[in-house]
Amino acid sequence: MEQSSNAAVLSAENNQLVKQAVQVHKFGGSSLANKACIERVVGIIQQHCQLNDIVVVSANGNTTDDLFAVLALAKSGDASLNDAILALKESQATLIASLLNKSSAARLIEILDKDIQQFLTWIDLDIAKFENDLLAFGELWSARLMSAVLNERVCPSRYIDARDFLVINNERDCQVLYPLSEKQLAHCRQPEKLTVVTGYISKDADGLTKTLGRNGSDYSATIMAALVRASNVTLWTDVDGIYSADPRVVPHSRKLHRLPNGVAKELGRLGNPVLHAKTLQPLTNHSTHLHVASSFAFEVGGTEIGTFGQIAKQELSVTYLNDLLLARSESFTGDRGQEAAQEFEAITYDVEKGFIVIYQHQQKALSQWLACHDTEVSFIPAAIMATVGHKVVEHGDIKARYKRSLKDANVLEFVSSENKHSLIAVMPQNCTIELLNNVHYDMTKDARHIGLVVAGLGNIGQRFIEMLPHQLNSIHALENVHLVGLVTSKKALVNNDGIDVNHALEQFEQYAQPYDNEQFLSWLANHPYDELVVVDITPSEQFSHLYRAFFEQGIHVVGANKWAGSAPTQQYIQLLETAKKHQSLWLGNTTVGAGLPINHVIKDLLNSGDTITEISGIFSGTLSWLFENYDGETPFSTLLLDALNQGLTEPDPREDLSGRDVQRKLLILARMAGFELSLEDIHCQNLVPEALRTISKNEFFNQVPQLDDYFLVQLQQAKQQQKCIRYIARFSVEEEKINASISLEQLAQDDAFANLSACDNIFQVKSQWYDTNPLIVRGPGAGRDVTAGGLHSDLVSICQQLVSRTNQVKIKSV
Numbered sequence: 001m002e003q004s005s006n007a008a009v010l011s012a013e014n015n016q017l018v019k020q021a022v023q024v025h026k027f028g029g030s031s032l033a034n035k036a037c038i039e040r041v042v043g044i045i046q047q048h049c050q051l052n053d054i055v056v057v058s059a060n061g062n063t064t065d066d067l068f069a070v071l072a073l074a075k076s077g078d079a080s081l082n083d084a085i086l087a088l089k090e091s092q093a094t095l096i097a098s099l100l101n102k103s104s105a106a107r108l109i110e111i112l113d114k115d116i117q118q119f120l121t122w123i124d125l126d127i128a129k130f131e132n133d134l135l136a137f138g139e140l141w142s143a144r145l146m147s148a149v150l151n152e153r154v155c156p157s158r159y160i161d162a163r164d165f166l167v168i169n170n171e172r173d174c175q176v177l178y179p180l181s182e183k184q185l186a187h188c189r190q191p192e193k194l195t196v197v198t199g200y201i202s203k204d205a206d207g208l209t210k211t212l213g214r215n216g217s218d219y220s221a222t223i224m225a226a227l228v229r230a231s232n233v234t235l236w237t238d239v240d241g242i243y244s245a246d247p248r249v250v251p252h253s254r255k256l257h258r259l260p261n262g263v264a265k266e267l268g269r270l271g272n273p274v275l276h277a278k279t280l281q282p283l284t285n286h287s288t289h290l291h292v293a294s295s296f297a298f299e300v301g302g303t304e305i306g307t308f309g310q311i312a313k314q315e316l317s318v319t320y321l322n323d324l325l326l327a328r329s330e331s332f333t334g335d336r337g338q339e340a341a342q343e344f345e346a347i348t349y350d351v352e353k354g355f356i357v358i359y360q361h362q363q364k365a366l367s368q369w370l371a372c373h374d375t376e377v378s379f380i381p382a383a384i385m386a387t388v389g390h391k392v393v394e395h396g397d398i399k400a401r402y403k404r405s406l407k408d409a410n411v412l413e414f415v416s417s418e419n420k421h422s423l424i425a426v427m428p429q430n431c432t433i434e435l436l437n438n439v440h441y442d443m444t445k446d447a448r449h450i451g452l453v454v455a456g457l458g459n460i461g462q463r464f465i466e467m468l469p470h471q472l473n474s475i476h477a478l479e480n481v482h483l484v485g486l487v488t489s490k491k492a493l494v495n496n497d498g499i500d501v502n503h504a505l506e507q508f509e510q511y512a513q514p515y516d517n518e519q520f521l522s523w524l525a526n527h528p529y530d531e532l533v534v535v536d537i538t539p540s541e542q543f544s545h546l547y548r549a550f551f552e553q554g555i556h557v558v559g560a561n562k563w564a565g566s567a568p569t570q571q572y573i574q575l576l577e578t579a580k581k582h583q584s585l586w587l588g589n590t591t592v593g594a595g596l597p598i599n600h601v602i603k604d605l606l607n608s609g610d611t612i613t614e615i616s617g618i619f620s621g622t623l624s625w626l627f628e629n630y631d632g633e634t635p636f637s638t639l640l641l642d643a644l645n646q647g648l649t650e651p652d653p654r655e656d657l658s659g660r661d662v663q664r665k666l667l668i669l670a671r672m673a674g675f676e677l678s679l680e681d682i683h684c685q686n687l688v689p690e691a692l693r694t695i696s697k698n699e700f701f702n703q704v705p706q707l708d709d710y711f712l713v714q715l716q717q718a719k720q721q722q723k724c725i726r727y728i729a730r731f732s733v734e735e736e737k738i739n740a741s742i743s744l745e746q747l748a749q750d751d752a753f754a755n756l757s758a759c760d761n762i763f764q765v766k767s768q769w770y771d772t773n774p775l776i777v778r779g780p781g782a783g784r785d786v787t788a789g790g791l792h793s794d795l796v797s798i799c800q801q802l803v804s805r806t807n808q809v810k811i812k813s814v
């Protein structure tokens, strides 16, 4: 088979990456179940691994179960043993032949034959002595095959049987003898070959094969990370992360993008199906981050476990463990109770009340332990349900909510865990799926973390930020909104743990860094929130070109920027389609009339079945303000600079005077009203003299008095006829013919468009229902407060819509 283009990255001669920190990638059995799965994994390795990384593998698919079955048949002397061994051999041989070229396959099948012979010899001798050796074949075959496939298709690779270096004390504790294992591993690794290591197996000091127990391969991966001081471990599995409850039974569980170490450990201890407490043990002493990601959807971001700030610390999850025992005894009080809890790694306990909760299989051992203490004990079947979150026991409100949500359940005991990360309810019956769903709903219904990125910190952007603290504190829909990014044309400040909204602009000044769009988009693609909203308060066409990439990533946009809404027709339609396809929301109400609700009016008429036939009025706050104030006494140019200083005009006021700004607004409204047209279809009278159109903005300001004569003449001519001048936009449809124009008109002094407060916009809408007596929306159409306020209104509206969204759980088996 041909090598992929990525193979070069991993080839020995051309490897630039060897010196980067080592990463460990672990692939579980379901990720390696068949040819297609293994090929997917090879693709992941090509994309995500460097040559000096370590790949840890579990046994392919159900191989371990099959080996256990063979073991059981061998022990019982069942007649079907030979058939079972043959079937196992066949399935391995088929897998090998499907993935490798003929000669490599033949070589591996020959070794497989020898392994099977070895099986048979052990069975003849005494299989009970070789149980672990037999089970170890699952991982051994898997590692051997993966390494051969990598050698053939990707890069030089070598597999290592973990028993050649990994030594543990015993199977019960599985404590690694680190110095010895580290030394032995160093001998086994070859730097120019990608190492594939068997998960799940190890040996003890006597050289006997030992397994690492349930989910042992995950533990193998983190042990490997500790041995080589890896920067990162990725557990590639069949779920795309850790959820706030088991997503197989709680469909509305949320993915937890980032989990603090302590919380993850507690979750593992209390029954999370993906994480196991043992897995996290080797990572406690150094700064390795752990990722859980799906090998079936590797483009979807998984869960990162490590050290994080405030936002990640707010996450809550609900977990449970059934089939436990609640043991009560005098011996479980005081120091002796502590001792028992430690000895049996109690799930929970209370030394004042004298109880501990353990697994049912521990009953015998606990009874033996108690026998020496000569005290009464009572055992009752029990289950626990826990709400887990960073220091959750310190939050009285969460505690109260948890108790309320369990008020109808028969809870025997509530316990706050010692590490403070869980509130545990002990119940005398197994926890039902229904109870789990109800409690999960109660505990997490408000949890939906929304990241907010603000692009543009000028005139309007700064006001938006100033208003933000009050908004976040007072609007319920914004409860879980976190400011995480600030962007201008030159610099960006991004903080996954949140930017202090009260000092956002100062922090931007202090910490923002130069950036480029690629960096920005790559950060957005990997953001750790349930949703991300970008608020575009730039005047930039270039920034509007990023919308498509935003939408492709499911990011929502609130825009004051008029470029995207008035883009060429095909581009605009494509944007709408992309947003729809990826369920991205896009609101741009401030692009027309600042905060005025003209967009709501038009949408409502259309949604109700009306047909719009005309839209006309004054759509420029700047030009409204100028012509309402211009009486020929103060020069027009002085007024223009005044409007600029009040924040009414576009950053370059020629956008207003040229009619371009109004042209865009008319186009946006006409599109909203359901018509397909482009800027070129709108005839526009440009009020900027030719000589001032193409010069720089600064030069324009120097020469701005050149405007004065023209406007004085226009005003005088109008006055001679007892009229005034106003810049009017008109759009109408007659027998499917569209007329759209913008021009300086002379209006009678009592015209509806001639008597506005300075800066007001007026929108006159005619429709089938509002025909002879048109509908009018009027009010301030520009300015810092109304525009920033309008943007906040859009943000609230998006967040309200997002609250009702449920997560798409991506699990292979669901």
Ligand SMILES: NC(=O)C1=CN([C@@H]2O[C@H](COP(=O)(O)OP(=O)(O)OC[C@H]3O[C@@H](n4cnc5c(N)ncnc54)[C@H](O)[C@@H]3O)[C@@H](O)[C@H]2O)C=CC1
Pocket: 455, 456, 457, 458, 459, 460, 461, 487, 488, 489, 490, 537, 538, 539, 540, 542, 543, 560, 561, 562, 590, 591, 592, 594, 621, 647, 648, 649, 650, 651, 781, 782, 783, 784, 787
């Ligand atoms: N002034 C008003 O009353 C209204 C303004 N608007 C719109 O609000 C937007 C902002 O206007 P102002 O605040 O007056 O502009 P401004 O010029 O004061 O500020 C613009 C900001 O955008 C940033 N920026 C420019 N290009 C960028 C890029 N490519 N990437 C990232 N950031 C970029 C600049 O660094 C600056 O921080 C404009 O689109 C304007 O049309 C909309 C409704 C009303």
Ligand SMILES: N[C@@H](CC=O)C(=O)O
Pocket: 590, 591, 592, 593, 594, 619, 620, 621, 622, 623, 648, 649, 650, 656, 661, 781, 782, 783
């Ligand atoms: N410059 C614009 C600002 C709002 O879009 C205007 O004056 O209307």
